[in-house]
Amino acid sequence: MSREQQAVARARKAFETGRSKSVEYRINQLKSLQRLFSERQKEIAAAIKKDLNKTEVGAQFYETLGLEGEISLFIKNLKEWAAPRHVKKNLLTMSDTVYIHPEPLGVVLVIGAWNYPWAVTIRPLIGAIAAGNAAVVKPSEVCVHTSKVMEDLLPIYIDKELYPVVTGGVPETQELLRQKFDHIFYTGNSTVGKVIMEAAAKHLTPVTLELGGKSPCYIDKNCDISIACRRITWGKYSNCGQTCIAPDYILCEPSIQNRVIEEVKKCIKEFYTDNPKTCPDYGRIINQRHFKRVMAMLEDSNIAVGGENDESDCYIAPTVLRDVKPEAKVMQEEIFGPLLPILPVSGLDEAIKLINKGEKPLALYVFSPDNKVIERMRDETSSGGFLANDCLVHYSVSALPFGGVGNSGIGCYHGKFSFDRLSHLRGCLVKKLKMEGVNDMRYPPHTLKKLGWARFFILSTVDVGWVGRMALLAALVVVAAVVIQNYLL
């Protein structure tokens, strides 16, 4: 048996013991996970600094802050989320109990990404644990130091049989994908997303795919350009542009292009100093392969700001490109780097047309003081999420579903959405063997009279208060019994 097979088999065995069923058990695991973040910040931050050159504060802000909030939210609400959810009944099932029973799926596979390794690997894991599943965690091998820290620390804090960490590269991931899982949760790019879906097809495994795309950012010429550019600059260059919901490119009218460039330049200086290379708050490209990929995109565009780079340090300065055309290299794939192309368009109409030519992105941004502009943009496009007048922050609202559509993904999560996504919502009808008389109308031999009664009882859905329900029920039972006894049979 391969190492991967063993981990999955152990996880399934641990799941079958039933210990993750109890809500108390799940809450305790989540509390332990919470302690991991409060006790091990230093190790986490040191690894992230080596992988992505983030400062300790940066790491907390972008990675662990969100997770700690998520865990608290889960601990507070888990009992309610995991409880049976009652639903409406029809007249025929008035005296029965009807509810949705959230249940674990079994063994979930969580495949993490490298750009916010803790956030995108642990957040789905929180959902998996809360829903009562076992989960095999496969951190991205690209962020070498962080995946080692995960491998070392997670087994110390949470159940190492139920939630094993399996590290490795492509061959190890492929071996994992050969095993049977009850759900596969993948964060990454669409090419690998297709491979995951195909592997899942063999076992009829449902998947959640958090992918990416080119998230457009439209700037209305009438907006407060200075504020808009501050928010966009922050959204774009955080983590050196390596964010699935970073504003990928800007669309605006030619008349404001120079102003936009000027404002962005000002903000870059304000945030990252004159020399971002020496600024501790500015990140690096994850590795040389991606460095080369991003640099190649500069070939056929005009650099308005930045462009400085250093391959040995995987450093690319915050860069703005001007007068970019839709055919340019930088517009052919998700940039995932600190290049901000500006495509001049004649107005909202052309912007919408251009956006709809591309695949549906994970996020869509519009900056405008005019609600009509915002509404048109929202109504005439499709994207995972939509945010007006800012960037990224919709991610932080746990009550909003976070996920893609079309090429940007399948399914959503965060907060209760994670819980529901990694649960099986089982429909339950609990009847008694009494009141058999009422059932008679559905049994053969079939008569038209019986059909009439059956149609009446099944077709009405009732939603009355408890008292009303009981009164109605009592009346119905009497009526039904009398009628059926005397007239139907």
Next chain:
Amino acid sequence: MESQSQVLEGLRTAFESGVTIPEKFRRTQLTNLMSMIKDNEEQIVNALHKDLTKPKFEAILSEVDIVMNELHYALSNLTSWMQPEYVSKNLATKLDDCFVRREPLGVVLIIGPWNYPMQLLILPMIGAIAAGNCVVIKPSEVSAATDNLITELMPKYLSKDCYAVVRGGPKETQALLKNRFDHIFYTGSQAVARVVLQAAAVHLTPVTLELGGKCPCLIYGRVNATAAAHRLVWAKFFNAGQSCVAPDYVLCSKATRDALVPALRQVLEDFYGSDIQKSPDMSRIVTAKHWTRLMGLLNRTKGKVVVGGEHDEKDRYIAPTVVVDVAEDDALMEEEIFGPILPILTIESLEESIKLTKRKEKPLAFYVFSDESSVVKKVLENSSSGGFCSNDGIVHMALPGLPFGGVGNSGFGHYHGHWGFEAFSHRRAVMLRGWALEKLNALRYPPYSDEKLSWLRWTTSPKSCSIM
């Protein structure tokens, strides 16, 4: 005659024109669909009788009324389903508008099976139309008369630009699957489901799979054998056992079995008379191929036939049959039966029965008959299945408030009622921020500092919004 790609291109153009978005359009289409069913009830019943010898009663209940019910439900609730759903926020986003918007996915494909050819095609279609999509439906060619009827009626009642019927067998379906859809809804078998998923993976298309499985029926503890027999017979032999949620096999103790079998025999006579083949209330097996498959299982079983067993190849008739002394490795336990054969496995303890069901794939439904609520609870908490029903069969799927779908090998995703609307919608997170409070935003901009971080932690925590 338009090619498949021409049809799909037409639908995509229609979708992109935005015609399916307004509520009025969706209501009109759903109302027209209602007229289609109402105006043609007799023809529908006749087509179903031709395909499956479906008794009129069954056709009305399980193919006409359930569809009408769903249409009424959708029309009553469409307005509220389409409303934006406002959500709770944290302090940093208190002044912003945060809501979830349900948006159509685009052009969706619904592939229907042959056993309830109207219900299992039209019910998902209702969700798809209500959600504002353009829809391609692919009825099963096996239920040929219904296939013909739907193809004839659909364009008369629904917008030809937005909804299309594509016909054909496996070859045409495979060609259809090569195209790009925004959602594929498939009801049928695991084998074909794998093909559907693989085709969907190429385009990253989300899928809903409504499959089947062997739905166990456990009978333990104190139980009113006569009442149980009534409900079990009704659920099992409805549509001659060809229901994805039919109780597939029974597990019970010897004593229960000895009380149950005579009760089953009596109920069968009460329902269908002494010559069941002559009863107008019993369906037939859909094709010769399936008849042969079922007879093969019956011939290979090592159990004892105690009720029924009669059959007639020309009539595609198999009598409601009960087989006892069936072991776990019997032929009748190999695959989903999907026919009027009821194996009874004798297992003394409830725990052992539960263990047996755990050795098998997760089914679409799980049944338990018992007057003891502790038995019902034990089974519910120690099993996994699409849906669960105690002391009855099938009826749980008639409740539009319950999500109807499988888990594991019985499928994923669900529908019925508002779940159908959600299955065919994209839940788009929308956040509308203001321009004010830019100073508050400064907390998040570099240069980063510990002090800024502490403030930020407070404003973005879920605790802080409870203070407001």
